[in-house]
Amino acid sequence: MSESAPPAGIAIRVRSARGFINLRLNPRNRQALEAAERVLGQQAPLSANTFTGGEHNLYWLGPDEWLIATGAQRASELARELAEALKDFHAAVNDVSGGNVELLVSGANASMVLAKGCPLDLHPRAFAPGQCAQTGLGRAAVLLAAVDPSTYAIVVRRSFARYLRRWLENADSAGVPFRAAGKRQQAGYRSSP
Amino acid sequence: MLLIECPWCGPRAETEFSYGGEAGIFRPADPHALSDAEWADYLFYRSNPRGTHRELWNHAQGCRRWFGVERDTVSYRIKRTYCLSGASGGQPDGSAGGLEAGSGKRR
Numbered sequence: 001m002s003e004s005a006p007p008a009g010i011a012i013r014v015r016s017a018r019g020f021i022n023l024r025l026n027p028r029n030r031q032a033l034e035a036a037e038r039v040l041g042q043q044a045p046l047s048a049n050t051f052t053g054g055e056h057n058l059y060w061l062g063p064d065e066w067l068i069a070t071g072a073q074r075a076s077e078l079a080r081e082l083a084e085a086l087k088d089f090h091a092a093v094n095d096v097s098g099g100n101v102e103l104l105v106s107g108a109n110a111s112m113v114l115a116k117g118c119p120l121d122l123h124p125r126a127f128a129p130g131q132c133a134q135t136g137l138g139r140a141a142v143l144l145a146a147v148d149p150s151t152y153a154i155v156v157r158r159s160f161a162r163y164l165r166r167w168l169e170n171a172d173s174a175g176v177p178f179r180a181a182g183k184r185q186q187a188g189y190r191s192s193p
Numbered sequence: 194m195l196l197i198e199c200p201w202c203g204p205r206a207e208t209e210f211s212y213g214g215e216a217g218i219f220r221p222a223d224p225h226a227l228s229d230a231e232w233a234d235y236l237f238y239r240s241n242p243r244g245t246h247r248e249l250w251n252h253a254q255g256c257r258r259w260f261g262v263e264r265d266t267v268s269y270r271i272k273r274t275y276c277l278s279g280a281s282g283g284q285p286d287g288s289a290g291g292l293e294a295g296s297g298k299r300r
Binding site for chain 2: 065133134135136
């Protein structure tokens with residue numbers, strides 16, 4: 001994508017009716033991990049900064065922490081089922097649906113618009129679909145996930161959502177130039193292929 | 194800006210981190226047994242070396258884990274970063290119990 005490419009604009013959309021669950025357990029405790037995975041019906045990503053799709057989206061947040069994004073209707077029920085399955089283990093399940101908003105940013109220039117306020121290297125070579133990262137965007141702390149080469153999901157605190165949307169709209173508007181590629185050292189990104 | 198290698202997330206911009214001061218300082222088991230001078234030493238005095246400094250950082254905007262950093266206070270060069278012993282989830286290289294962050298292997 002060259003800098004002279006015409007600004008195609010990005011589409012920003014709030015993904016409505018989403019529920020979020022924060023899951024904490026030590027994956028070295030295989031029994032606990034498997035109990036959680038049985039309820040979820042899919043494997044939790046153990047590689048740093050990756051997410052898995054399926055019925056739910058499971059984002060790696062830390063070595064013992066995941067964010068489960070699912071339908072709003074399903075979330076509270078799922079949180080109860082997880083809590084029940086993990087009640088004999090050292091684990092924590094918290095329904096954090098009320099605190100988070102998921103935005104979808106798409107468009108050919110999406111990565112360049114995000115790069116205006118994000119210290120990560122967002123080139124698909126470094127941040128490929130299936131990878132996610134908690135980082136800063138503008139002045140907000142976000143969970144950024146590459147869904148496909150031109151679509152990013154952003155999970156942000158509800159109280160920051162309006163700000164972030166305005167920030168994105170501003171970054172997308174004319175007169176706010178893209179930073180020249182290669183002129184600054186960008187933070188890298190580690191994940192397994 | 195420093196580029197700090199989080200043991201879990203890899204190299205990230207300094208703005209994502211918060212500094213936690215000198216590493217290896219432990220709260221005395223029985224503060225009442227200390228003299229005022231010893232308590233003040235624990236509370237306020239730091240080694241402030243010229244050269245290699247072991248310090249704590251938190252990946253505040255990332256995985257929110259604490260880890261150790263060895264940084265040269267003259268050149269600001271970071272010599273290495275490492276997980277703290279007993280850190281949740283073990284070592285990223287799997288050496289302390291088989292959690293394979295970043296290695297791609299599952300079980």
